[in-house]
Amino acid sequence: KIVMPPTPWVAEYIWLSGKNTFSDIRSKYKTVTNVDYDKVTLKDMTNWNFDGSSTGQNKGLNTEILIKPVAMFPHPFMKRAKAVLCECFYTDGTPTPQNTRKIANDFFNKYKSDVPWFGLEQEYFLFKDGIPFEWPQGGFPAPQADYYCGNGRQVCGRNIVLQHYEVCLEIGLKISGVNAEVAPAQWEFQVGPCVGIEAGDHMIMARWVFQKLAEQNNIDVNYEPKPIKGDWNGSGCHMNFSTEAMRLPGGMKEITAACERLSKTFVDDVKFYGGDNNERMTGHHETSKLSEFTYGIGTRHTSVRIGNDVAASGKGYFEDRRPAANIDPYLATARFFTSSMGYPGPSVSCLEPQVWWAALEQEASALRKNPNVSKAKL
Amino acid sequence: MQPESWIAEYVWLSGKNTYNDVRSKYKTITNISIEQATVDKLPEWNFDGSSTGQHRGDNTEIVIRPAAMYNHPFLQSAKVVLCECFYPDGTPEKNNTRIVAKKIFDAHTADEPMFGLEQEYFIYKGGAPFMWPENGFPAPQADYYCGNGSQVTGREIALEHYQACLRMELKISGMNAEVAPSQWEFQVGPCVGIEEGDHLVMARWCYQKIAEKYGLEINYEPKPIKGDWNGSGCHMNFSTKAMREKGGIKAINDAVKNLEKTFLDDVKFYGGDNNQRMTGAHETSKLSEFTSGIGTRHTSVRIGNDIAAAGQGYFEDRRPASNIDPYLATARLYSSSMGYPGPAVDCLEPQAWWAELEAEAKKNGQ
Numbered sequence: 170k171i172v173m174p175p176t177p178w179v180a181e182y183i184w185l186s187g188k189n190t191f192s193d194i195r196s197k198y199k200t201v202t203n204v205d206y207d208k209v210t211l212k213d214m215t216n217w218n219f220d221g222s223s224t225g226q227n228k229g230l231n232t233e234i235l236i237k238p239v240a241m242f243p244h245p246f247m248k249r250a251k252a253v254l255c256e257c258f259y260t261d262g263t264p265t266p267q268n269t270r271k272i273a274n275d276f277f278n279k280y281k282s283d284v285p286w287f288g289l290e291q292e293y294f295l296f297k298d299g300i301p302f303e304w305p306q307g308g309f310p311a312p313q314a315d316y317y318c319g320n321g322r323q324v325c326g327r328n329i330v331l332q333h334y335e336v337c338l339e340i341g342l343k344i345s346g347v348n349a350e351v352a353p354a355q356w357e358f359q360v361g362p363c364v365g366i367e368a369g370d371h372m373i374m375a376r377w378v379f380q381k382l383a384e385q386n387n388i389d390v391n392y393e394p395k396p397i398k399g400d401w402n403g404s405g406c407h408m409n410f411s412t413e414a415m416r417l418p419g420g421m422k423e424i425t426a427a428c429e430r431l432s433k434t435f436v437d438d439v440k441f442y443g444g445d446n447n448e449r450m451t452g453h454h455e456t457s458k459l460s461e462f463t464y465g466i467g468t469r470h471t472s473v474r475i476g477n478d479v480a481a482s483g484k485g486y487f488e489d490r491r492p493a494a495n496i497d498p499y500l501a502t503a504r505f506f507t508s509s510m511g512y513p514g515p516s517v518s519c520l521e522p523q524v525w526w527a528a529l530e531q532e533a534s535a536l537r538k539n540p541n542v543s544k545a546k547l
Numbered sequence: 548m549q550p551e552s553w554i555a556e557y558v559w560l561s562g563k564n565t566y567n568d569v570r571s572k573y574k575t576i577t578n579i580s581i582e583q584a585t586v587d588k589l590p591e592w593n594f595d596g597s598s599t600g601q602h603r604g605d606n607t608e609i610v611i612r613p614a615a616m617y618n619h620p621f622l623q624s625a626k627v628v629l630c631e632c633f634y635p636d637g638t639p640e641k642n643n644t645r646i647v648a649k650k651i652f653d654a655h656t657a658d659e660p661m662f663g664l665e666q667e668y669f670i671y672k673g674g675a676p677f678m679w680p681e682n683g684f685p686a687p688q689a690d691y692y693c694g695n696g697s698q699v700t701g702r703e704i705a706l707e708h709y710q711a712c713l714r715m716e717l718k719i720s721g722m723n724a725e726v727a728p729s730q731w732e733f734q735v736g737p738c739v740g741i742e743e744g745d746h747l748v749m750a751r752w753c754y755q756k757i758a759e760k761y762g763l764e765i766n767y768e769p770k771p772i773k774g775d776w777n778g779s780g781c782h783m784n785f786s787t788k789a790m791r792e793k794g795g796i797k798a799i800n801d802a803v804k805n806l807e808k809t810f811l812d813d814v815k816f817y818g819g820d821n822n823q824r825m826t827g828a829h830e831t832s833k834l835s836e837f838t839s840g841i842g843t844r845h846t847s848v849r850i851g852n853d854i855a856a857a858g859q860g861y862f863e864d865r866r867p868a869s870n871i872d873p874y875l876a877t878a879r880l881y882s883s884s885m886g887y888p889g890p891a892v893d894c895l896e897p898q899a900w901w902a903e904l905e906a907e908a909k910k911n912g913q
Contacts, residue, residue, distance in 0.1 A: 177713060188690075195693035197723030198709065218853070222830060222844055223692035223726050231842035233852050247706070260842060260852035380695035387697050 175205040179250040182217055183377055184236050184257050186224040187267030190497045191392045194377045195224060206249050214238040214253055218260075226257065226265055233260050239270065240370050245336045245378055252340065252377070254370060270369060272515050273503035277365035285506045286416075286486065287368035288345060288361030288409035291375070292494050294354055294391040295326040301354040301397065302326045302388060310353045313402065317351045325354040329386055333379055334358060342371045342378075351402040351454075361409065369499035394449035394493035403449030403456070404494035408505055411486035420484030427509035428464045428473055428487070434508045435462040435472070436533050437517050440526060441504040443493030447525040450491065457490065460532035550580035554625040557592055558752055559611050559632050561599040562642030565872045566767045569752045570599060571627075581624055586616040589628055601632065601640060608635050614645065615745050620711035620753055627715065627752070629745055645744060647890050648878035652740035660881045661791070661861070662743035663720065663736030663784035666750070667869045669729055669766040670701040676729040676772065677701050677763060685728045687775065692726045699724055704757060705731045711753050717746045726777040726829075736784065744874035769824035769868035778824030778831070779869035783880055786861030795859035802884035803839050803848055803862065809883045810837040810847070811908055812892055815901060816879040818868030822900040825866065832865065835907040 183196040197219065204213045221227030221234035236255035244250035257265040264271045277285070295302035303325035304310055315323050330347060337344045337358075345359045360372045379390045395403040415423045431438065439446070439459045450459045455469045464473035464487075466480045472491050479485030492501055500515050507514025558571040572594065579588055596602030596609035611630035619625035632640035639646045652660065670677040678700040679685055690698050705722060712719045712733070722733045735747045754765045770778040789798040806813065814821070814834050825834045830844045839848035839862075841855045847866050854860035867876055875890050882889025 179709070179713075186693075192696050193690070194695050196695060197693045197721065199721045200713065200719055218851075219693065220830070220844060225689070230840070230845065231852065232844045233842050247710075377695060383697050384695060384699050384702065389697050 174202065177202045178206040179244070179247060180214065180253050181244060181247075181250065182236055182238070182253050182255055183374075184219075184255045185267055185269075185373065187226060187265070189392075189495060190269075190373060190499075191376045191390070191495060192380060194373070194380055195219075196377070206251075209241075209251070211238060211241045214241060214251075217255075226267065228259065231260060234258070234265060235260060240374075242340045242342070242374060245340050246381060252374065254374060266519075269497050269499040269515075269519065270366065272519060273369060273499035274366045276503045276507055276512070276514060280506070280510065280512060281365075282413075283506075283510065284413040285365055285502075286362045286411050287365075287502050288359055288363075288486075289368060289372055289498060289502075290357055290359050290405070290407040290409070291372065292350055292355060292357045292404035292406065293379075294352070294393075294396055294404060295329065295356065296354075296389040296391045296396075297387070301352075301391075303354060312400065313351050313353075316349060316353045316355070318348050323353065324349055326356065329382055329388065330356045330358075333375075333382055336378055336382070337375050340374075340378075342375050343367070344371075344375060350404075352397070355402060355404065365502075366499070368502050372498040392495040394443055394446045394495060402454050405449065405456075405490065406443070406492045406494050406496050406498075406501075408489045408492050408501065409486050410489065410502075410505055410509065412510070415486060416484060418484055421480070424475060424479070424485075424487050428475075430511045431464075431473065431489075431508055432462040436460075436530055438504060438508050439491055439529070440517055440520055440523070441496070441501050441515070442491050443495045443501075444521065444523055445495070445525075446491070446493040447523075447529065449493055455490075459491065460529055461536050549577065550583075551624075552577045553581040553584075554619070554622055555584075555589060555628050556619060556622070556625065557611055557613070557628050557630055558749070559594075559609075559630045560642060560644075560748065562601055562640075564767075564870060565644075565748060565874075566751045566870060567755055567765070569748065569755055570594075571752070581626065584616070584626065586613050586628065589613040589616070592630075596640075601642065603634060606635055609633070609640055610635060610637075615749075617715045617717065617749060620714045621756060627749065629749060644872050644874040644890075644894065645741065647894060648744060648874035649741045651878045651882055651887070651889060655885070655887065656740075657788070658881075658885065659739055659788040660877075661737050661739050661786050662877050663734060663738075663861075664743060664747055664873060664877075665732055665734050665780070665782040665784070666747065667725055667730060667732045667779040667781065668754075669727070669768075669771055669779060670704055670731065671729075671764040671766045671771075672762065676727075676766075677704075678729060688726050688728075688777065691724060691728050691730070693723050698728065700729045701731060704761065704763065705733070708750075708754050708757050709733060711757065712750050715749065715753065717750055717753075718742075719746075719750065725779075727772070730777060730779065740877075741874070743877050747873040767870040769818055769821045769870060777829045780824065780831075780865065781818075781867045781869045781871050781873075781876075783864045783867050783876065784861050785864065785877075785880055785884065787885070790861060791859060793859055796855070799850060799854070799860070799862050803850075805884055805886050806848065806864075807837045811905060813879060813883050814866055814904070815892055815895055815898070816871070816876050816890070817866050818870045818876075819896065819898055820870070820900075821866070821868040822904065824868055830865075834866065835904055836911055 186193045218233045222232040235258040238253045240254040242252045347358045450456045463471040465471045467477045474488045561568045593608045597607040610633040615629040617627045709722045720734045838846040840846040842852045849863045
């Protein structure tokens with residue numbers, strides 16, 4: 170029986186090149202000729218490779234880096250095309266150091282039965298030509314008051330934010346909501362609820378979509394934790410989290426147990442919550458101090474917040490408010506999960522060491538000896 | 548009933564180069580329907596050679612003979628017809644390199660030589676790379692290769708070209724942003740024999756159309772910007788049937804050994820001014836020596852890790868520049884790899900730097 174070969178279609182292979190997980194997102198296009206677009210599934214997508222010496226990922230003269238497809242979505246901007254998220258490996262089969270997805274996935278697979286759910290609140294600024302979008306040249310806009318969820322001409326950048334929201338929903342990313350944030354040209358989208366590794370995948374894909382829109386509109390998406398010094402909000406990525414046990418009746422007990430565990434490992438946990446996060450976590454602008462661990466009901470100045478609704482119903486989820494906008498979502502979700510549950514988790518050696526860690530450790534040590542903040546009673 | 552008329556755009560190479568000296572004119576076809584049309588049914592045509600510098604003496608006609616036909620990417624109910632040029636006496640016009648290559652490919656069809664060419668280029672506007680700052684330079688190379696974000700320039704144009712070529716049913720296997728800002732690459736293949744040159748020339752013709760539409764130029768110079776900015780190459784991936792079969796790595800190694808013998812004349816087919824690009828930096832090797840390696844990007848030839856592991860496949864010649872004549876370059880790589888007689892160096896415009904190359908190679912004891 171003679172069958173017509175399928176009409177060629179385009180797959181954009183996407184990978185993280187290691188400088189960060191929000192703008193160093195690379196991709197290239199492949200014409201797929203061996204499988205029909207309408208019938209293709211992830212397992213049909215073949216491994217590929219790229220020139221690691223052009224992204225600074227190669228080890229020595231053997232420069233090939235393998236990219237292995239791990240998730241596939243419809244392409245947001247091209248018809249009859251797919252966006253294929255990949256993991257990076259050296260040619261000997263070992264994962265590259267930037268392949269934090271594999272590190273996280275190994276933990277999520279090990280503790281599958283907990284069914285960990287995540288909701289991540291990605292804050293960011295829109296920037297253009299080095300300053301926040303539509304801020305006055307050489308000056309500042311009116312002080313923060315009317316921007317958060319505002320409507321009116323004080324709000325900057327809504328068009329591109331809504332375009333991002335619609336495009337993400339069209340390709341099946343789990344974006345649960347969007348809002349204007351406290352600073353002008355600052356916005357937030359929420360990714361979730363996602364199970365395990367899916368949170369990282371959907372976050373990376375949403376950031377990749379934003380890179381495309383940024384390119385098309387000649388703007389930049391700024392994920393710095395504290396881009397503007399002074400009385401202007403920084404950008405966080407609060408993580409909402411629960412296990413199946415927390416979501417069932419009596420789950421409140423599991424939530425408080427998790428908070429108690431987090432109070433023990435917090436000095437190393439916060440290292441996973443974003444480089445330069447020390448600049449954002451001042452104790453002002455609805456942040457807590459990184460050098461202590463606190464939690465409370467409905468409180469926004471604590472490390473962790475348990476919602477009033479959750480406390481009332483005795484089950485649900487809780488929110489870690491410490492993570493910054495620039496987190497690696499794979500490492501941050503895996504670390505948050507394992508520390509909450511008291512499991513061994515990703516090690517600090519996965520991370521680029523930061524100068525401020527030493528000061529953090531000293532301050533935490535000093536505070537432990539003379540605690541002046543008590544946990545809110547439940 | 549007379550068939551419905553349709554348009555054939557006849558395309559030919561006029562000899563200055565094979566990337567922008569790509570000429571064409573339109574013919575209304577009335578005697579066969581577009582559905583029934585095949586390349587052998589299309590008539591020969593001719594043009595005024597004195598207007599393209601191709602004529603010999605007072606008899607200025609150049610005959611254009613259809614060689615391949617494709618869907619027209621921009622006109623409805625139309626085809627594009629790639630042609631070869633001949634003098635009125637039937638002899639091939641002196642720039643007709645397609646016929647030179649075809650003769651070599653036709654002599655050994657059992658080899659089934661397969662090619663994949665990686666065409667790099669810059670998008671230019673008004674004499675400078677597209678969207679580079681006026682009188683300045685963009686941020687140094689690091690974030691452009693396969694990048695996404697406002698640092699990337701020209702994607703809409705590269706994508707329009709990619710999709711137009713797919714409409715023509717050209718074998719464009721992929722596309723990516725390259726190391727320098729406004730530098731891009733598309734890959735043509737896998738094609739057997741003469742098809743590679745045809746598909747690359749047609750892809751370049753398609754780009755001339757797009758450039759015309761937007762007032763841009765596609766720059767195929769091997770080293771358009773001096774300094775710490777990548778040049779543009781056209782790496783050639785190649786295999787024969789024997790190399791693709793089990794144990795084919797032996798045939799690959801034999802080919803690499805052959806290439807070492809003839810490299811000094813081979814590189815002359817790999818693009819004028821290629822000496823400016825092949826410095827040993829920016830992932831290039833030196834033209835005056837022949838080297839090969841597994842997974843290496845600083846050698847003349849690279850054998851992929853996957854090929855070495857499987858023991859069969861293809862290899863990559865990284866020396867060719869973006870401005871190659873794909874007919875001559877593919878025929879020369881093929882014949883040199885196999886130890887067959889190939890196109891002669893006198894097909895080419897002599898270059899000033901060849902003498903220097905030969906001197907340097909002699910000094911290195913090659």
